[in-house]
Amino acid sequence: MGDIYRRSPMRTLTVPRQLVSFVTACLVLATGACTRASTREGSDVVLAGSTSIQPFAESWAEAYDGGRVTVQSGGSTAGIKAAHDGTANFGMSSRQLHESEATGLVQTVVARDGIAVIVHAANPVHALTVAQLRAIYAGVVRNWREVGGNDVSITVITREEGSGTRDTFQELVMGSGASIAREALVTAYSGGLRKMVAEDPQAIGYVTFSQLNAYVQAVALDGVMPTEQTIRDATYRLQRPFLFLTRGAPTGASERFLKFVLSPRGQSIARAEGLAPVTVF
Amino acid sequence: MRDRLIERILLLAAISAVSMLALITIFIFREGLPVLVDYGPLAFITGTTWAPSQGEFGVLPMIAGSVVVTIGALMIGLPLGLACAVTLAEMAPPRVRIVLKPTIELLAGIPSVVYGFIGMEVLVPFIRNTPMLGGPGYSALAASIILAIMVLPTIIGISIDAIEAVPRSYREGSYALGATQWQTIVGVVLPAARSGVVAGVILGMGRAVGETMAVIMVAGNSVQIPHSVLSPVRTLTANIALEMGYASGAHAQALFATGIVLFVISLGLNAIAGRVRDRKRVTVAAPVATSGAEARAELLGVEPIRAPELGGLR
Numbered sequence: 001m002g003d004i005y006r007r008s009p010m011r012t013l014t015v016p017r018q019l020v021s022f023v024t025a026c027l028v029l030a031t032g033a034c035t036r037a038s039t040r041e042g043s044d045v046v047l048a049g050s051t052s053i054q055p056f057a058e059s060w061a062e063a064y065d066g067g068r069v070t071v072q073s074g075g076s077t078a079g080i081k082a083a084h085d086g087t088a089n090f091g092m093s094s095r096q097l098h099e100s101e102a103t104g105l106v107q108t109v110v111a112r113d114g115i116a117v118i119v120h121a122a123n124p125v126h127a128l129t130v131a132q133l134r135a136i137y138a139g140v141v142r143n144w145r146e147v148g149g150n151d152v153s154i155t156v157i158t159r160e161e162g163s164g165t166r167d168t169f170q171e172l173v174m175g176s177g178a179s180i181a182r183e184a185l186v187t188a189y190s191g192g193l194r195k196m197v198a199e200d201p202q203a204i205g206y207v208t209f210s211q212l213n214a215y216v217q218a219v220a221l222d223g224v225m226p227t228e229q230t231i232r233d234a235t236y237r238l239q240r241p242f243l244f245l246t247r248g249a250p251t252g253a254s255e256r257f258l259k260f261v262l263s264p265r266g267q268s269i270a271r272a273e274g275l276a277p278v279t280v281f
Numbered sequence: 282m283r284d285r286l287i288e289r290i291l292l293l294a295a296i297s298a299v300s301m302l303a304l305i306t307i308f309i310f311r312e313g314l315p316v317l318v319d320y321g322p323l324a325f326i327t328g329t330t331w332a333p334s335q336g337e338f339g340v341l342p343m344i345a346g347s348v349v350v351t352i353g354a355l356m357i358g359l360p361l362g363l364a365c366a367v368t369l370a371e372m373a374p375p376r377v378r379i380v381l382k383p384t385i386e387l388l389a390g391i392p393s394v395v396y397g398f399i400g401m402e403v404l405v406p407f408i409r410n411t412p413m414l415g416g417p418g419y420s421a422l423a424a425s426i427i428l429a430i431m432v433l434p435t436i437i438g439i440s441i442d443a444i445e446a447v448p449r450s451y452r453e454g455s456y457a458l459g460a461t462q463w464q465t466i467v468g469v470v471l472p473a474a475r476s477g478v479v480a481g482v483i484l485g486m487g488r489a490v491g492e493t494m495a496v497i498m499v500a501g502n503s504v505q506i507p508h509s510v511l512s513p514v515r516t517l518t519a520n521i522a523l524e525m526g527y528a529s530g531a532h533a534q535a536l537f538a539t540g541i542v543l544f545v546i547s548l549g550l551n552a553i554a555g556r557v558r559d560r561k562r563v564t565v566a567a568p569v570a571t572s573g574a575e576a577r578a579e580l581l582g583v584e585p586i587r588a589p590e591l592g593g594l595r
Binding site for chain 2: 051155160161162163164167170179182183184185186187188196199200202203
């Protein structure tokens with residue numbers, strides 16, 4: 001990456017104008033072609049909204065053989081708007097709706113996304129309250145002794161800005177009042193984060209529920225361990241619902257797709273992709 | 282007729298390479314400038330808070346991070362590299378050279394992710410578990426050490442060329458005056474080769490500033506101005522690579538703006554390298570430049586050619 005910048009000499013400025021405009025024109029044409037291709041007319045079901053749900057919705061769309069399903073992203077707010085406008089059959093939201101947003105919409109929870117807080121396998125701290133967790137991530141509590149552990153400092157690890165997991169953590173744990181401390185280590189991969197926690201006895205981190213494995217230890221939050229059961233019945237707090245929104249009850253092709261998503265097959269896809277299913281099967 | 286056709290085709294190929302650079306430049310600036318203008322260029326460069334989700338785009342911690350790990354890499358890499366270059370160019374018997382020189386060039390061929398992985402597996406736990414060091418291990422120190430190893434081939438390769446380009450007559454003159462080999466190296470050869478060495482160091486700096494993967498893996502990437510070498514830091518390149526995955530809107534533009542800052546730093550380094558070359562023309566007398574080797578070193582001092590490519594030139 002750096003090489004590209006470093007090697008761009010000033011003399012590129014003397015390239016003939018026509019050439020630049022020619023190549024630019026090519027790019028513009030190419031972009032236009034791409035846009036046209038992705039509009040995909042003739043879809044039976046169109047989903048739009050949350051970027052967090054998008055990859056899972058695509059997995060469902062791929063596995064669904066009852067018709068053509070198109071998935072567009074744009075964020076939960078855009079998804080709610082799309083459901084209201086009817087520009088999509090389903091709006092996708094990974095957050096709870098405000099009262100004003102919810103009117104006229106039918107909400108269906110299609111899966112739940114749980115976040116597990118993890119520590120080193122040898123860490124004696126097995127449970128934290130959400131308030132303690134917030135204090136640790138805000139940089140207020142800096143020693144494990146303050147939360148019942150050994151007298152060693154806490155290495156806080158977080159995901160990068162823009163990551164859906166981080167957004168959820170920020171929303172559910174930190175709230176609007178606190179932000180994650182600057183000293184926190186940052187990594188862009190949940191697998192990498194798990195590895196960092198697995199190797200550092202002083203570390204704490206968070207990953208999506210599906211990333212839990214034997215090398216790290218999940219922490220009980222407010223006395224509840226993250227399991228599929230506690231996520232499904234909402235006793236585990238660190239979770240968000242994945243919502244499909246429709247204007248009125250879904251009918252026809254939409255109804256068939258929703259049935260598929262909630263079917264054992266659809267839910268096992270969700271589980272395989274790391275979500276907690278909403279129905280027992 | 283055929284000649285002209287081939288000429289045209291070659292010209293087109295040459296232009297396409299240059300236009301690629303032009304396009305990249307245009308693209309970076311087109312994407313990055315809006316947020317730079319909106320947020321204010323000064324606020325962007327001197328702001329210490331980076332929170333794209335709240336509309337805060339201060340990259341000073343990243344600039345500081347890049348500067349700290351680069352200086353750290355040079356503090357470790359320069360003495361090592363220079364010592365290695367002097368040994369190989371002036372002292373080592375030919376048989377040792379034949380083995381060592383390609384080995385060092387091989388160092389440049391190792392993918393950076395491998396350096397990063399070794400750093401993560403070996404260096405980071407070492408720093409964390411050493412009582413005198415401590416901290417999380419992911420730190421400016423870890424990044425500096427990894428980068429020092431990565432810039433060694435650049436510094437050594439160009440320094441060797443610069444030292445070899447010093448005319449024999451300089452050394453003979455020094456010996457004739459009764460100087461020892463050490464005195465000759467320190468008093469005559471190195472000063473004469475200075476500008477080439479400096480050019481090598483600047484190119485090494487460029488490599489260190491631009492390196493991304495290895496740094497992300499060991500630096501910890503905290504957005505803070507480091508207060509010690511054991512602090513985790515985030516470099517400019519790491520900032521782009523870490524957050525590009527989910528960035529959209531102003532956040533994505535801010536990452537391109539980070540690219541603009543990198544671009545300007547790299548241009549600055551290249552400009553300095555050019556100036557070093559100009560100064561050489563003045564201080565080192567004309568006869569020196571007539572030697573083929575010196576002309577080659579001068580060429581190397583000007584053009585940012587990385588160590589793996591040097592092999593082909595020799």
